[in-house]
Amino acid sequence: MGIHVIKMPDIGEGIAEVELVLWRVQPGDTVTEDQILADVMTDKATIEIPSPVAGTVLALGGKAGEVMAVGSELIRIEVAGTGNADASNATIPARPAAPPAAAAPTAPAEPARAPAPVGTATARAVPAARPAGEKPIASPALRRRAWDMGIELQYVPGSGAAGRILQQDLDAYAARGAGPYAIGNNAMRYQQRDDEEALPVIGLRRKIAQKMQESKRRIPHFTYVEEVDMTELEALRTRLNERWGSERVRLTVLPFLMRAMVLAVREFPQINARFDDDAGIVTRFGAVHIGIATQTGAGLVVPVLRHAEAHDLWSSAAEVTRLAEAARSGKATREELSGSTITVTSLGALGGIVSTPVINHPEVAIVGVNRMVLRPMIRAGTVVPRQMMNLSSSFDHRVVDGMHAAEFIQALRGYLECPATLFME
Structure with missing residues (x-):
């Protein structure tokens, strides 16, 4: 041997x-x-x-x-x-x-509040599936599902690599009715908990933490928020999807916003730039490489749609879908995750009213999309329902003046509120 x-x-x-x-x-x-x-x-x-x-x-x-x-x-x-x-x-x-x-390795811990406990009082005697101090390995989605089910992952045997807990493991455990809690025991719903779980910040989560810290440390952020009437654009998007949805990729708001950004940075080239603060040089780019902040099971990554200026709505939508899938599956290449000149971020339906997005260093701007809502608005003295959405965008105040940032967002607003102008050169 x-x-x-x-x-x-x-x-x-x-x-x-x-x-x-x-x-x-x-x-x-x-x-x-x-x-x-x-x-x-x-x-x-x-x-x-x-x-x-x-x-x-x-x-x-x-x-x-x-x-x-x-x-x-x-x-x-x-x-x-x-x-x-x-x-x-x-x-x-x-x-x-x-x-x-x-x-x-980057799965977040379960929330600190006590879960809706399930089980009988004697169920707490069920032995843990792993030695004391050994943390269960599971994806964020599975951790959230276990939390919703009131199941402690410490007690769930894992059949995956290195003892990783899989969905079928959780299903089998729940089917047996096993666990430290069982359904219907109201006496345990308010039981005090003193357990703790210390999770090392490693892997992608560490990279995200370092990137965010670097961005906030080096860049003096300021955020500008403006509301946009998306009614006409939503009507156009609906009609285009009805006409072409079965033949082409379905359009979301993002391709329209990206086209608006391409047009707006032509008027404000200082927005589509990177700032090398060590060398004291701002580089403005003719090419618009848009970073798309994407949430994955491992954390936030930013795949890049290169040369957005050369894409129409459908090719943008197709490329965004491809990049998002590559990022979420862990198959995005190094080139696909670097080289952006400006970034867009959105939490979709969770977008809230206002956000303060962190700039993707060394870029100088990030455009944030908040939730779209139907609100009563006054138009020509009449109250009418309109689809409204806020843009919450951050800028590097060292190289972008407040007035220019506001004018840039107003240009975006103009394109989005009158979508026909997106296709006029």
Whole structure:
């Protein structure tokens, strides 16, 4: 028997170190060739590390959340034969991670309030499915579902990789009626809880935290809010979808807004820019590369629609759909997640009335979309129902004056309230 040492692979593009996000194996596990050993993360991309050999895991080279240098020892595997004692051929190729791997380590904790408890009083004696101190691995969606069901994930056995809890595990657990709580026991609904769960901020969640902190630290934000009458645009969007919806991708508000942004930055080129505050240089771009803030199971990422100025409504809609799917599945490439010159963000139906979006550094502006609502408005002295929506947008006050920011948003408002002007050059 011999020992095969696998080193942290060179991901490329000059990357000297990566973050170890998740181990898929543990010492003592038997692994096969090409089996995934661990997930690591670069700036935004999560990469799976496969095993080039079959054998038994002897030791792990780091802990989840640890930043490791390229070329450092990742794992030791006992193999048949002589192995590679000098580890000279131990560096292995990496490949983009599968979606579940990216989501697991960054799953948020369940809310701190007590769940609607279920079960009998004696049900609290049910033993935990994992040792004390070991945190359950599950996606954010599954954690939320378990919360809604009043089930403690600590008690749910996981059948996925590294003990990951899958949807079928939660369903099977609920079907058995197992758990520390059971349905219908009102006496336990207000029972005091003293449990805590400390979750390391690692992987994509760490990258998001660092990015947000950097943006707020370096950029003096100011936010400008304006309401927009979307009635005419919504009527046009409905008619276009009725006419072309079965043949083309369905249109949302976003492609119209992106077209309005393309036209508006022609009048205000200082908005479509990046500010290198270290060098003291503002670069204005003719190309409009729009970042689309997208919520995924692993956190917020910003895929980029490149050359929005060259897209019509339907090609914009198709590309936005493709990018969102790639981001949510963890398959977006590094190029698709970088290079934006201005960003748009929206919480959809959860958009609220007003928001204060954080600028995507080193850009100088971000356009935020709030919820659309039907409200009574006065038009020509008559109260009429209108579809109203707020734009909450933030700007870098170092390079964008307040007046120019307001004029830019008013230009957006003009295009959106009279959508025919979106197609007039």
